[in-house]
Amino acid sequence: MINNEINIDRLIIASNKDEDFIRSMLNLFIDRTPGIVNEMKEACKKKDHLRTVKLAHQLKPSVDMMGNDRLRELLLNIYEITKGESNCKKSLELIDTLSIQTNIVIDLIKEKLKQQKLT
Amino acid sequence: MPEKFKVFIVEDDEWYLKMLTYHVDLNPENIAEGYLTGKEVLKNLHRRPDLITLDYSLGDSNADVLIDKIIEFDAEIPVVIISGQENVSTALELLKKGAYDYIVKNDDTKDRLWNIIKHLKENVGLKKEITQLKQEVTRKYDFSKKMVGDSPAMQKVFNLMQKAINSNITVSITGETGTGKEMVAKGIHYGSKRKNGPFVAVNMAAIPTELVESELFGHEKGSFTGATTKRIGKFEEANGGTIFLDEIGDLNLNLQSKILRVLQEREITKVGGNTSNAIDVRIIVATHKDLMEELQKNNFREDLYYRLLGLPIKLPPLKDRGNDIVKLAQQFIKDFSIENEIEPLSLNPDSAKKLISYNYPGNVRELKAIIDLAIVMADGNEILPENIIFTPRQSIATILHSEKSLRIYTYEIIRFFLEKYNHNILKVAEVLDIGKSTIYRLLKEMEENDQQ
Numbered sequence: 001m002i003n004n005e006i007n008i009d010r011l012i013i014a015s016n017k018d019e020d021f022i023r024s025m026l027n028l029f030i031d032r033t034p035g036i037v038n039e040m041k042e043a044c045k046k047k048d049h050l051r052t053v054k055l056a057h058q059l060k061p062s063v064d065m066m067g068n069d070r071l072r073e074l075l076l077n078i079y080e081i082t083k084g085e086s087n088c089k090k091s092l093e094l095i096d097t098l099s100i101q102t103n104i105v106i107d108l109i110k111e112k113l114k115q116q117k118l119t
Numbered sequence: 120m121p122e123k124f125k126v127f128i129v130e131d132d133e134w135y136l137k138m139l140t141y142h143v144d145l146n147p148e149n150i151a152e153g154y155l156t157g158k159e160v161l162k163n164l165h166r167r168p169d170l171i172t173l174d175y176s177l178g179d180s181n182a183d184v185l186i187d188k189i190i191e192f193d194a195e196i197p198v199v200i201i202s203g204q205e206n207v208s209t210a211l212e213l214l215k216k217g218a219y220d221y222i223v224k225n226d227d228t229k230d231r232l233w234n235i236i237k238h239l240k241e242n243v244g245l246k247k248e249i250t251q252l253k254q255e256v257t258r259k260y261d262f263s264k265k266m267v268g269d270s271p272a273m274q275k276v277f278n279l280m281q282k283a284i285n286s287n288i289t290v291s292i293t294g295e296t297g298t299g300k301e302m303v304a305k306g307i308h309y310g311s312k313r314k315n316g317p318f319v320a321v322n323m324a325a326i327p328t329e330l331v332e333s334e335l336f337g338h339e340k341g342s343f344t345g346a347t348t349k350r351i352g353k354f355e356e357a358n359g360g361t362i363f364l365d366e367i368g369d370l371n372l373n374l375q376s377k378i379l380r381v382l383q384e385r386e387i388t389k390v391g392g393n394t395s396n397a398i399d400v401r402i403i404v405a406t407h408k409d410l411m412e413e414l415q416k417n418n419f420r421e422d423l424y425y426r427l428l429g430l431p432i433k434l435p436p437l438k439d440r441g442n443d444i445v446k447l448a449q450q451f452i453k454d455f456s457i458e459n460e461i462e463p464l465s466l467n468p469d470s471a472k473k474l475i476s477y478n479y480p481g482n483v484r485e486l487k488a489i490i491d492l493a494i495v496m497a498d499g500n501e502i503l504p505e506n507i508i509f510t511p512r513q514s515i516a517t518i519l520h521s522e523k524s525l526r527i528y529t530y531e532i533i534r535f536f537l538e539k540y541n542h543n544i545l546k547v548a549e550v551l552d553i554g555k556s557t558i559y560r561l562l563k564e565m566e567e568n569d570q571q
Contacts, residue, residue, distance in 0.1 A: 014138065014229065021141055028134055054176060057203050061224055062134040 006108045007067025017119040026109050029062050037102050041095045052082045068105045074098045123150040127168040129160045131177050142229045157185045164192045175202035190217050257314050262306030267450045268443040272435035279432045284310040291427050292405040294434030297482030300405040308361040316360025321353050324366035331374055333390045342391020354387045361401040368408035379423045437479040445471045451490040469504045530565050
């Protein structure tokens, strides 16, 4: 299922409608998230569950603020499954999906950033 | 401009670090600094933050390891743990270790952090106020500035006080009422290493006998009728500081043995309690009684006497301090003018002479009362002899207290009545039933005596 919506209302509220700050946070999401997702993939391949869980955990606050339900659900699933250390294959599949969904969300954010006013 | 409240935020998630830093900085009174690793923040501890927030699971170390290192550096720096998980046992463990608070990463984190900062600022303000007050009290009781006296007797007292300040020895102060025993005790405490600890003064004579034990050692709830709550005693209150037991000579034999136990064991047991608590208290005692005499009368335990004797400091009565009386009077004039925000009055030379000639059964306390009254009575900017009013003593024992020669007593009687009748020699001669030539002769003698 493809979810092509983002809702940055929480970020807007948390940022006191500070346009510059919101843009800097969105850009930071674009810059760092793919790298962290790749790192998760590598850690999962090495069966380093602890590192995978930690990285999923690290992504959670920023993903929450992007208001994309699919991305959020995927991350939570990876977190829960990997924490149980039972199904490495399933984790890897989910991380691959997470990577695709991250790119979708990043494209949506880029579109959003083209707007004159975000708030 | 007031110093900003410095917050170090330690968070390995760059996104969340930026978010928190932004929030803390929203208040211009705060300044936030972000750190991605524990190692980095440890390197910067010397810059003394007012608060550190720690992400529970950092890349290079966990909060529990880091908190130990921060506490080891300075236990006064509050540390707040910010965690992605709500784990009660972890939170409790970290709070036990010394964390100030534990908050979970969610939409309320920002508000909770702001509240914590608000409370800490109030605490920092209170702590600064307490430090300032403590410094003020220390200055107030700095005996080198507050206690006046060039007489050999007082110089000896100051010398002994300095020795007491440099050690932790028990001090026993003796002296007539009003000679400044509590002032000496405070001077020793606030000059010593214990100055930041409490100074607790207990007047043994002012506490009803049946309450002394509970007052000194505290009591457990229900230990006696009326003990509705648990209460700590004066010894426990003075822990880390000094306890001043005034009028120790008035303590009954039963309580003397309990005090002796405290001195020997350095621990106290509450009334109705089964366990003992260790205490670290310096003891200063004072009495106007001659304890050796009390010991001989079997009113005071010998073992306690020697335990309490420690460094004995004997305060001389004011009448034996010569010109110190004038110096003290001048100090009291200065104190009064500061307290009442008035220009300090000067002391007329005849007034100084009048002050020296009096015997002060109430000692320094009485001198202060006389000076306060004299300032109030003075009309100009000078204290004149007539402004100095000595309270007439009714008791013959008080009059004869200082054991002077008959000649000196006669001079004092003449002075008293001359003052009373405005130097009307005829009237004084009539009242005392003596000839006026006798008064003239005595006045001449007195003048010669004064010149000597």
